[in-house]
Amino acid sequence: MLSGKRILLIVSGGIAAYKVLDLIRRLRERGAAVTPVMTRAAAEFVTPLSLSALAGEKVFRDLFDLTDEAEMGHIQLSRSADLVVVAPATADLMARMAGGHADDLASTLLLATDTPVLVAPAMNVRMWQHPATRRNLATLRGDGVRVVGPNEGDMACGEFGPGRMAEVPEILAAIEAALADGPLKGRRIVVTSGPTHEPIDPVRYIANRSSGAQGTAIARALAGLGAEVVFVTGPATVAPPAGVQVVRVETAREMLEAVQAALPAEAAVFAAAVADWRVANAAGQKMKKDGSGRAPALEFAENPDILATVAGLSKGRPRLVVGFAAETHDVEAHARAKRGRKGCDWIVANDVSPATGIMGGAENEVTLITAEGAETWPRLTKHEVAQRLAQRIAEALA
Structure with a gap:
């Protein structure tokens, strides 16, 4: 199902970012091409070299890289994929998505794309349950953004509850569902x-x-x-x-x-x-x-x-x-x-x-x-x- 598909993978800053290394590997095993994009905070958890080595493609990080703009502008990058996946999707990035912000490469790509978007939220349980996050989530769903997870479990911060990013097999299944052709696609x-x-x-x-x-x-x-x-x-x-x-x-x-x-x-x-x-x-x-x-x-x-x-x-x-x-x-x-x-x-x-x-x-x-x-x-x-x-x-x- 994923053979020949192009995935634009946006990695934001959270401890769950380490899971995307396995996600990239499994996507490529299934024949998908993965183009990684990192927020500045994501580089605190995984390295661009790791993502690039597994994806076999350059990692995009800077909105104002003139070389990248000449070779592949952010508009083209945002629309050349079959699916945009945000994993992990932090509370901050989800808030900026809901508000229509475009102040870095990740948020600009998300605002400029006409490609379907799937987010895998990951955050502290209190952040996930906060009314602001619930409002932002409702806005994103109303805009047609698909959501996978989060799961309930132990947090890196020591708390327990909903907020753990979905596991890689769950994200893969959600990606396959998002790309599935059928009479209910997009419903x-x-x-x-x-x-x-x-x-x-x-x-x-x-x-x-x-x-x-x-x-x-x-x-x-x-x-x-x-x-x-x-x-x-x-x-x-x-x-x-x-x-x-x-x-x-x-x-x-x-x-x-x-x-x-x-x-x-x-x-x-x-x-x-x-x-x-x-x-x-x-x-x-x-x-x-x-x-x-x-x-x-x-x-x-x-x-x-x-x-x-x-x-x-x-x-x-x-x-x-x-x-x-x-x-x-x-x-x-x-x-x-x-x-x-x-x-x-x-x-x-x-x-x-x-x-x-x-x-x-x-x-x-x-x-x-x-x-x-x-x-x-x-x-x-x-x-x-x-x-x-x-x-x-x-x-x-x-």
Whole structure:
């Protein structure tokens, strides 16, 4: 897929810059040509000689190098690639991208390019969670910039949390997805998946039996058609697909917040099995038996309705909103009612009663409910259901 492709790789200043050495090697193994660009700060972490040796090309660093301007001006450099990749993308560079700055070679290239851009953020957890970074990220996504990562884990600064740059295989998969030709190329789609966990106390929670397999398969199928997929997943038992932006959440409220942060998008597929209720009086410490034989009294509150919230948006609503209805009886009737009640465009309904083996299993049997009517598909693998649904989404967005 990458053979013959040209990647303009912009390396900014962060400890994660060492990972780009392996990224360059793997890109070239796959037949891609890599042109490295370094910010001034990047040279504090990796050397131009290292990048040049691995890429087999000159490293560009200075906006005002007259020789470079004569041989390959920054406009030509910014547009001669098939994809611009920024790895690591620091908070500072992302802020300058969002603000349209052009005060060094990297930012000028990013402002002057008409080539698709993929960023791999890397920064301290507090910087990643800061409202300014969240605003900048939303601006970049709105401008069509693709994002891979960051991951959660230990930081070089000693803290723990989201902010670690995505690993090289994840970045490679995101590059392949960005360059994939397909009917959904350039389309941004949000997919939710898995269960949510609603805490009772720090060690107990309310959940359901969803494995996340169907949502994962849908995200993978959409990415395979060229879509930029934001995959918002609860604590599923299956691994998320490669080539998508993964956002991990626990609760329904966290999932809604993540979905809202991922908009705007052209389509949203809500495959997650979100808990309808949460414990309003969740304990801050583990509940202990008191010897009375009585169970603790739990008070419940209704969770936000993610599907109805997004379907009802007056501004920024996706063109296509797809919900799921997991039922145990009167499947089609309940699904039709849910579609009208939620205000979504399509409902994918299935029977998850224990005898079917669908929840947590490898197969699914669904009925697609649209404004035109109901269409029942035969029992298929979840991969095949995902492929069919992705193709239908591509046709609807064409």
